Amino acid sequence: MTREMGAALRRIQLGSALSAFGLGFTVPYLYVYVAQVRDLGAGTAGVVLAVFAMAALAVLPFTGRAIDRRGPLPVLIVAAGAAAVGACALGVSDGVTSAVLSAAVLGAGTAVMQPALATMLVWCSSAATRTRAFAMQFFLQNLGLGIGGLVGGQLVDVDRPSSFTLLFLIEAAMFVVLGVVAATVRMPRAPSLAGTVPADGAAPKAGLRVLLSHRAMVQLCVLGFVIFFACYGQFESGLAAYGTEAAGIDPSTLGVALAANTAVIVVAQFVVLRLVERRSRSRVIAWVGLIWAFAWIVAGYAGLGHGSQTMATAAMISTYALFGLGEAMLSPTVAPLVADLAPESMVGQYNSAFALVKQLALAVGPAVGGPMGASLHGPYIVTFVLFSLGISVLALRLGRHLSPVQDKPSLAAAPSRVVAVSVPGNEPVTAPTVVH
Structure with a gap:
């Protein structure tokens, strides 16, 4: 891994951890917030949770092509901005319509961030370092979610809607931080995935x-x-x-x-x-x-x-x-x-x-x-x-x-050899592959 790749990877991991920290503030309390704090009822709370999940199903089929056409960085920044808007809106929602629409925007934004971040990790790692990079991301995200949930639990008060609004504003701020951190990342052209980075305007094959x-x-x-x-x-x-x-x-x-x-x-x-x-x-x-x-x-x-x-x-x-x-x-x-x-x-x-x-x-x-x-x-x-x-x-x-x-x-660290390559539409075929 080059120094440039390492620096980019550290920034991506930091932004990912902070966004998980923000999610930890609100996800455990979303049902209570809608049903009890805003007094919209259990039925509305269920709809909000369902919309939050279903929004991901609506946007993910289009996300991959956008990432491969434009690159993961602009897609991540747009998604983080949308998630921040959704979090802010949900924090001040006091009606059924506004709560459902806000949850849809928040759910769509957070869903798009997942493959965008994963693709950035791929670009900033090699075959030999990718395993550790994804393990580190998982570790930091769980740590962020856990700490966010613990801190959020100390701030919430079901008798004070403003305490929940504060949680959603903190969550929105973390998404903004993710977007800002991502904007400072200089995406490298990883040697092991040189062809992954599309030329400007080039469509995927x-x-x-x-x-x-x-x-x-x-x-x-x-x-x-x-x-x-x-x-x-x-x-x-x-x-x-x-x-x-x-x-x-x-x-x-x-x-x-x-x-x-x-x-x-x-x-x-x-x-x-x-x-x-x-x-x-x-x-x-x-x-x-x-x-x-x-x-x-x-x-x-x-x-x-x-x-x-x-x-x-x-x-x-x-x-x-x-x-x-x-x-x-x-x-x-x-x-x-x-x-x-x-x-x-x-x-x-x-x-x-x-x-x-x-x-x-x-x-x-x-x-x-x-x-x-x-x-x-x-x-x-x-x-x-x-x-x-x-x-x-x-x-x-x-x-x-x-x-x-x-x-x-780990075989990637072995001397060059002929290995089987799994390709779309075929069984693994034997082909000369240089393993560095």
Whole structure:
């Protein structure tokens, strides 16, 4: 990595962490703000949360092409500006229409920022450093979200709407800071991705058809859907409902469980990174499936094991902690793999496609898991144990369609050799590839 690439990467990571810090101020309290503080009711709060998520599904299909045509930097700045406007507007909204429209703008802005930031990380890293770059981003974002949530919790007062307005203004300020920091970044032309940076006005070589013909990418998207559906899509819906209904834990304990999840990620991230960065990505993901299957079994004991309340509470907190361990293993594997699979002119489109799959899973996950977790306790646990084992199976199948360097990036440091290359529309083919 050149000095220029390193400087740009540090600025991007800083801006990403600050924006996560801003999100942490408001995301945990959005439902309470709309339903109770603004007295718009639970129904409106549900609509606002749904619109916040659905806005991402509306904009992400167009985001990738914009990134590949214009570059990730201007797209990120526009998205940060939109998110700042949405946050400010939501902070002063006192009616249904204004709250819904503000949530739509905020949701669209934050959704577009994800693939734009991911593409900037790709441009500012090499194949050898990309794993660590994405792990650092995940670590800083979780740290920012956790600290933001803790600080925000000390400022909010449901009897003072102005305290929530302050939170949204702080969130908007963090998005503005992200835009300003991004504007100061001098995007380098990374040698390993020289063709990724499009010439002025040049259109990408291909679009959705090429992506859908790329078997490895399609399999990774399917795998990603199952990952986000079986984990992130259950945190604040099905698993929370199961914990309170079946395990009988106090709702406040869910906050402790989420804190344990974040703590494991923050503490374990770089220890885990040393263990996984020289190992096969597909096998690391397969191990995550096994860890999460065990986590669901522990959750099953909490609600169905007829143990003491103390044991049930400890089991639920352990479940969230085990999910955090799996998340720490995924951060240096899945996101860099998306970038390594992308053709040079389609990095933005691949990142946006994967972000869209994530949003779909986060929309479907609560809709399926919420009712099951609340009432079908046994089937709920069995279903998600099976989904977790499915992650392992899908990961091992994906590994067969990856080139050796895509599956194990540490091989990039080996002497030049002939390796298999995964290309859209084909199985991996043997071709002379110079590995530096």
